[in-house]
Every structure is written in C-alpha cells, then in structure tokens.
Amino acid sequence: MQFQDHRFEIQGIALTDLCTQYGTPLYVYDASSIRQQFETLSKAFENVPLKVKYAAKALTNLTILKFMKKIGAGLDVVSIHELHLGIRAGFQASEIMFTPNCVDFAEIEEAISLGAMLNIDNLPFLEKFGQKYGHTVPLCIRVNPHIEAGGNHKIKTGHTESKFGISVEQMQEVYAIVSQYNIHITGVHVHTGSDFGDVHVFLKGAEVVYEIATHFPELEFLDFGSGFKVAYQEGDKTTDIADLGQKMSASFLNFCDRYGKKLDLWFEPGKYLVSQAGLFLAKATVVKKTPATTFVGVDTGLNHLIRPMMYGSYHDILNISNPEGEVANYSVVGYICETDTFGWERKMTETKEGDIIAFKNAGAYGFSMSSNYNSRPRPAEIFVHNGKAHLIRKRETLEDILHNQVEVEL
Numbered sequence: 001m002q003f004q005d006h007r008f009e010i011q012g013i014a015l016t017d018l019c020t021q022y023g024t025p026l027y028v029y030d031a032s033s034i035r036q037q038f039e040t041l042s043k044a045f046e047n048v049p050l051k052v053k054y055a056a057k058a059l060t061n062l063t064i065l066k067f068m069k070k071i072g073a074g075l076d077v078v079s080i081h082e083l084h085l086g087i088r089a090g091f092q093a094s095e096i097m098f099t100p101n102c103v104d105f106a107e108i109e110e111a112i113s114l115g116a117m118l119n120i121d122n123l124p125f126l127e128k129f130g131q132k133y134g135h136t137v138p139l140c141i142r143v144n145p146h147i148e149a150g151g152n153h154k155i156k157t158g159h160t161e162s163k164f165g166i167s168v169e170q171m172q173e174v175y176a177i178v179s180q181y182n183i184h185i186t187g188v189h190v191h192t193g194s195d196f197g198d199v200h201v202f203l204k205g206a207e208v209v210y211e212i213a214t215h216f217p218e219l220e221f222l223d224f225g226s227g228f229k230v231a232y233q234e235g236d237k238t239t240d241i242a243d244l245g246q247k248m249s250a251s252f253l254n255f256c257d258r259y260g261k262k263l264d265l266w267f268e269p270g271k272y273l274v275s276q277a278g279l280f281l282a283k284a285t286v287v288k289k290t291p292a293t294t295f296v297g298v299d300t301g302l303n304h305l306i307r308p309m310m311y312g313s314y315h316d317i318l319n320i321s322n323p324e325g326e327v328a329n330y331s332v333v334g335y336i337c338e339t340d341t342f343g344w345e346r347k348m349t350e351t352k353e354g355d356i357i358a359f360k361n362a363g364a365y366g367f368s369m370s371s372n373y374n375s376r377p378r379p380a381e382i383f384v385h386n387g388k389a390h391l392i393r394k395r396e397t398l399e400d401i402l403h404n405q406v407e408v409e410l
C-alpha cells in the first residue's frame with residue numbers, strides 16, 4: 001500500500017474506490033508484495049537448492065495458490081481438503097507436502113494415493129505407515145526439537161508440551177520402527193511455530209535436525225518449517241532474512257558435505273509471504289464517546305479477523321478516508337456480540353461515520369480463519385495483479401448461511 005496524491009492505493013488503485021465498487025468489509029491482496037517477499041527469500045538462499053513450500057493455511061484462495069505456483073513455490077498443506085485445493089490450483093501432488101496433525105489415518109492414505117509428500121508426526125502412525133507401505137512410499141519425519149520459539153505461547157509448536165511432532169527424546173523409537181519396516185525416509189522436518197524470528201533459534205533447530213538426519217541414509221531434503229517473523233507494528237523485531245540466509249546456507253552446506261550428498265533445503269513460510277500483502281477494509285458504522293474512550297464501531301468483527309482477539313495480535317489501523325486529518329485516540333471495535341476489540345486507544349486521524357478503516361498485515365490468517373458467527377456472511381476478496389483488481393471471492397449472502405441447513409417441519 002502506498003500513500004500517493006493524498007490517497008492510499010495499491011498498484012495505482014485507490015482503496016476507497018475498491019470499497020465503493022465491491023462494498024465492505026473487504027480483503028485486498030497485493031500480488032507484487034507476495035512476489036517481492038518470495039524473491040527476497042530466494043535471493044537470501046541462492047547458494048543452496050532452496051524449495052519454498054507456501055503454507056496454504058495462511059491464505060487458501062485458489063487464485064493465491066495459482067499465483068504461488070506461478071512464482072515458483074510449492075505447497076505445504078495440513079488437511080486433505082487443502083491438498084485437493086492445491087491440486088485444483090495446478091500443483092503436481094508431488095510438489096505438495098502434507099503435514100497433518102491428529103487427522104484420521106484415512107486422510108493420510110488418500111494423500112499418498114494422490115501422490116503427495118507425507119510428513120508424519122507421531123509414533124503410532126509411523127508404525128502403521130511402515131506396516132502398510134514399507135519402503136515403497138517416501139516419508140518425512142516431523143521432529144519436535146523442544147526449542148522455544150519466542151513470543152506468543154499460543155503460536156509456539158516446539159515446546160515440550162506441544163502436540164506437534166515427534167519429540168527428540170523419542171528418536172530411538174523412530175529409528176527402531178524405521179529399521180523394522182525398512183521405511184524410506186527422504187526428509188526430516190521441524191517447524192517450531194510462528195514468530196520466533198531469531199536467526200540463532202533457527203540455527204539451533206538446524207543442529208538438532210542435522211544430528212537426526214545422520215541416522216537416515218536416503219535423505220533428499222531437510223525441511224526447516226517456518227516461523228519467519230514479520231513486522232506488525234513499527235519497531236517490531238523481524239527475521240533478518242539476509243543474515244539467516246548467509247548463516248544457515250553455510251551450516252547447511254557444511255552438513256551436506258559431512259552427509260556426503262547435496263540435499264534440498266525446504267522452508268514453509270505462510271505469514272512471511274502473504275501477511276503484509278493483505279489489507280482488510282471496513283466501514284466505520286458509529287463513533288461513540290464514552291467516559292473511558294472514543295469507540296469507532298466497524299461493520300466487521302472477530303468473525304472476519306480474529307487474530308487480535310485470539311492471539312492478542314497487533315494490527316496497525318488507519319482511517320484511509322481522511323489520511324491527512326488531525327490525529328486523536330480511538331478504540332476500534334467490531335459489531336459482534338462479544339468483546340471484539342481490534343485496537344484500544346490507537347492514534348488515528350479524525351474519524352466519522354462512513355469512513356473506511358484499514359487493518360494492515362491482514363493477508364495471513366485473516367480470511368482463512370473467518371467464520372459466520374452472528375450469522376454474518378464472509379467478506380469478498382480482491383487480488384491486485386499487474387495493476388488490475390480482480391474479484392477472487394464473492395461476498396457471501398444469507399443464502400450461503402442457509403445453504404446446508406436442513407429445515408424440519410415441527
């Protein structure tokens with residue numbers, strides 16, 4: 001998003017015009033931002049055979065998936081349905097990594113029959129896999145290295161009590177099962193959760209993976225998951241991608257030397273690729289002064305952007321209808337009958353009813369976590385590509401909410 005000629009725009013298209021045309025609330029994604037993030041990551045790792053597997057769950061729209069394919073990414077999916085979406089978007093199943101957690105084993109069998117790469121994260125399924133497929137199907141092992149990702153506990157996945165991955169402390173059991181069934185292990189995976197950011201933590205995780213990797217002679221790749229931290233707020237610490245690229249490429253190439261084979265290095269970024277590409281636009285419905293604060297109510301709520309309420313996440317909020325107005329404090333809240341506060345006492349330019357309010361960094365886990373709570377239809381989605389705005393999802397209607405309900409005569 002740029003501020004130019006007194007207005008906010010994406011690729012020359014005024015955001016307020018998009019709201020006039022498509023209504024609010026509205027998700028808007030900027031293709032050029034996604035491409036730029038992808039290129040920054042690719043460049044930082046240009047000295048190793050890098051494969052970027054976009055974590056589809058961050059933003060699952062088919063057109064976004066197609067765009068990822070076009071710029072050269074693969075896919076990481078967490079449900080059989082995401083796998084089907086990926087195939088529908090044009091990915092070869094073999095470019096898709098399926099990383100399920102606690103799904104029915106039938107989903108795993110279906111994913112294998114489709115040809116996806118499978119990532120297993122528990123011992124019972126490893127055993128079942130061995131019995132059924134032996135050496136015939138390649139497999140990746142998801143390890144929990146018990147390395148703390150910094151920040152928010154709710155989005156950490158690498159700590160000791162985490163439900164994700166096979167604990168590093170259970171590796172002897174893994175080696176025994178793999179050897180018993182002669183399982184064809186081609187990858188080792190860690191994903192310690194979102195937002196650790198620190199290059200040092202990545203490198204520590206990598207050391208754990210290298211040690212485990214030496215036990216598997218048929219490897220083709222190591223997958224370091226994601227956790228790249230992006231800035232949500234001015235002054236936020238972000239992952240220094242160039243620094244990470246340099247240090248991690250060196251340690252990776254060094255490991256490959258010791259291992260005796262040049263492996264591929266995989267990452268599975270979600271947030272890093274799409275967070276800042278997305279804006280969420282809503283309309284101010286009411287400005288309400290109380291003894292505590294001045295509320296700005298908007299025509300959306302936790303049903304459409306739940307990160308602030310679920311994780312306490314910070315999203316920058318601005319009034320794009322009055323970009324050069326005087327600044328005051330406002331608390332921006334949703335229309336849902338819950339306390340759905342997007343931001344408390346934020347500095348915003350003077351706001352009145354009907355103004356368009358923009359939430360930044362809404363590309364990841366925005367629409368994909370939305371619901372119909374309070375029987376509200378979900379927003380439309382717009383993709384701005386090559387200077388043109390495309391509607392990539394229609395706004396839902398009451399019909400969509402009634403769609404699967406079965407009315408019974410009483």
Ligand SMILES: *Cc1c(COP(=O)(O)O)cnc(C)c1O
Pocket residue numbers: 055057058076078099191193194195225226227228268269270271272364
């Ligand atoms: C969610 C997820 C990711 C992506 O995490 P981000 O923080 O969005 O980059 C990557 N890998 C796996 C296995 C995931 O579950």
